[in-house]
Amino acid sequence: MTKSPPGNLDDLRKEITRSYENLSPRLKQVAGYLIDNPNDVALETLSVIAGRCDVQPSTIVRFAKVFGYRGASDMQRLFRDEILNSAPSPSYSERIRQFRDRADETDWLSPHNVLHDFVESNIIALEHLRDVARSEDLEQSVELMHKAETVYLAGVRRAFPVAAYLAYSLSHVEKRAFLLDGVAGMTSEQSWMLGPGDVVIAVSFRPYADDTAAVAARAKANGASLIAISDSRLSPISRDAAVCFEIKDAEVRQFRSLTASMCIAQTLVISYAYRYGNGQEKVEGKKK
Amino acid sequence: MTKSPPGNLDDLRKEITRSYENLSPRLKQVAGYLIDNPNDVALETLSVIAGRCDVQPSTIVRFAKVFGYRGASDMQRLFRDEILNSAPSPSYSERIRQFRDRADETDWLSPHNVLHDFVESNIIALEHLRDVARSEDLEQSVELMHKAETVYLAGVRRAFPVAAYLAYSLSHVEKRAFLLDGVAGMTSEQSWMLGPGDVVIAVSFRPYADDTAAVAARAKANGASLIAISDSRLSPISRDAAVCFEIKDAEVRQFRSLTASMCIAQTLVISYAYRYGNGQEKVEGKKK
DNA sequence: ACCAGTATAGAATATTTTTTCTAAAACTTT
DNA sequence: AAAGTTTTAGAAAAAATATTCTATACTGGT
Structure with a gap:
């Protein structure tokens, strides 16, 4: 034999x-x-x-x-x-790579093709997120948000929409939320008020913005808890974070997407709302 | 050490x-x-x-x-x-079973389950978007953006992240873009400058914000083109639009998502960038 | 009980893999 | 800019590891 x-x-x-x-x-x-x-x-x-x-x-x-x-x-x-x-991670990078190779072959890009590419890679990113997200991280984040007096949101440039969404939807479920938007360059003044009872959710992707890193550091210094949404555990904001979500967002021809980040943001808000929120409608019966 | x-x-x-x-x-x-x-x-x-x-x-x-x-x-x-x-090295099917058991034990509102629901419904929304989006609408939007001297972005509340993302990424591909963010309640002052050579991309979902509708109306009045991203062709902003994207975003337990809207936004920007943009980095070789 | 064929242990060898070491390069400090 | 320090690449040495080989033990058939 x-x-x-x-x-x-x-x-x-x-x-x-x-x-x-x-x-x-x-x-x-x-x-x-x-x-x-x-x-x-x-x-x-x-x-x-x-x-x-x-x-x-x-x-x-x-x-x-x-x-x-x-x-x-x-x-x-x-x-x-x-x-x-x-193992979960290599399959992701493998899929992305395969997809990218395929996508790169077509070199004339009709908007329709671009849409297709985006849909596909966003789907891959979402599935990846679902596979690797750790329950404990989610649970812990919800707890932190619950205990916090105010939730501060930090995120500029590409991360800004995520922070803005969080600020908007948190206040809609009646959680005090404050967007550190740096209007008039007041980020440092705004972050001055962070205290031990607060939570900061910082969103930052490579290349990491100094502003956001500074807010994260300030949170740490003032005794506030930090939840990081970033693309690496090695980013400046991840280092001091109590919880770190490492998000691998879709990337199509150099442009990175925000789909997975937005999805984790939604999950945080809605999980919070269902567990503790009072801005929520009465929950109807289980879905079958 | x-x-x-x-x-x-x-x-x-x-x-x-x-x-x-x-x-x-x-x-x-x-x-x-x-x-x-x-x-x-x-x-x-x-x-x-x-x-x-x-x-x-x-x-x-x-x-x-x-x-x-x-x-x-x-x-x-x-x-x-x-x-x-x-890993006590359970077989794959074993792992799946364990996961399901675990999911059944904890109540169905655990953050982990919420994430799962979100991922699934966002994927469905993306697939839907891919299936219904019309090439002509995309093409026409790209042309309008190309011809426009400046692209103005309008969107508040839930639509704000989409508008913000568009403003950020458009300026990154060197298209003049201006976010009508209404800081200090100046939306009407800001929209005053809209002219015939401009394009407005207005983003609005039910319940439609008056502010955004007003910007759309002003665009029409001043002879600017209007691209609408909305959840209905009957919305106040769709009515006057040259192009209207009707986006059905995912909805999980009362909360609507932004995934599909963000995806169409990305598509517009990147399609534009590939056809006309010069802010695009040279594409370096594939990573090995 | 003996023989042919197979299986096994353990030593010897060959190979791969890790670690150490040195010279050159890059970076700091004065 | 020079001297000293840190970092790095690559070769050389050491260690670990895998494989081959051989003498011996076992097995089953006659």
Whole structure:
């Protein structure tokens, strides 16, 4: 049996279970371990795995060869790929990349094509957001907003619409909300009043605006809580944040979208409204 | 800093974000990659990781030492342990089932569920937009913007983020754009200057704001062209419009979204930029 | 009980991978 | 601008790891 090395984990699993009975005792030991502990197999070295199934390292190599691989490392690669593939983030960048490659092929851009591209990549971004957003972050943000006396919103340039939307919709669910809009360049004067009972939601994307970073720093200094909506955990505003939403928004030909950011903003406001808000209509029955 | 090697991934992450700014350029590169691709770090060898962040392998060792580890492998162990601990390696279907159970237990208004609902309905709204948007409307809008000396943006309350986004991104593609933001209640003074060579993009949703309707009327009176983004062809701003985009945005439990509106706004700007804009950066090569 | 064929352990070897080290480059400070 | 410091790339060395090989042990058939 040296001809058809299974090309993915599922196939290998099937192959192993199929021929399990015909294997020698030691190889059965190995088989059992591989099936039961795929993560260990992916991450540990051959000798560790060998130790765990109480077998010599060379036995594992033998095992791999029985199933058609050139060596144990070849087989191990399947286990590693499995983890890489099931992981949420690479699939996103992969999808985006594929989409972009496809989009870049058409070089004459009718507005209609542009719309299509945007719709598609916004959908991908939204699905990604849904897959990676952590419940705890959302919960914690809602709690912070609830406890806050006032919610301050910071965001300029591309992030401004998000901040503006938050300010508008928060006050509509009767949460005191204040947009640090820097009209007349008064951002620093405005952020002066931040206090320990307040929450700042700062929105900033690369290249990060100094203004917003300054507000974030001021929040920290004054003891206010900070919720960051940004494109990286390494951004100046994420660093001091109690909660950080890392948003990968769609990007079509250099232009980044705001869809995912707006979506998380809406989610925050509406989750808050449903849990604590009193500006909300009576909730009707569950949807079926 | 050779005394306190963080003992788990979360601590390391915090430590990295905390000291990110003080790192040298190469080390920043590494930091970014580690934060964004924990799975790769766990599974790939040092030289592969090095290749991915476009850095020498030794640089990663340096990085690890800066954070107090004896070598890169020491640090890598954290990433591996994370996978081992977090994933008891349930199969995919198992994971789905667990998720559903979890979702059913908590009440249906958990922030996480709200996010799910939003993502789904925003996607539907986007697909709808793609299906009903008419090429001619897009084309005509781009032409109007091109011919216009200045583009004025009108939109208040819920429509304000859309108008703000348009103003910001239009000026970024070097189109004169002016946001009629009504600061100090000057909307009528601001709209006074509308002339025959101008275009107004008015954004308004039910219940339609008088301010925006007034701007639309003034545009008509002064001979400026009007592009309407609204939820109905019968709205006060649609009536006088040269082009009208009828946008059906997502609605989740009383709250309407802005996703589709933002998407059409982006489409307009970028279509314009590609056809006429000169504010566009030269498109550099695809990232590998 | 003996033989042929297979399986196994463990040492020896080969390979890959990590770490250390050095010279050059970039950046600071005086 | 010169001297010192930090950062970096790349080669060389060390360590870890995987694979091959061989002697021995086991198995089942006669």
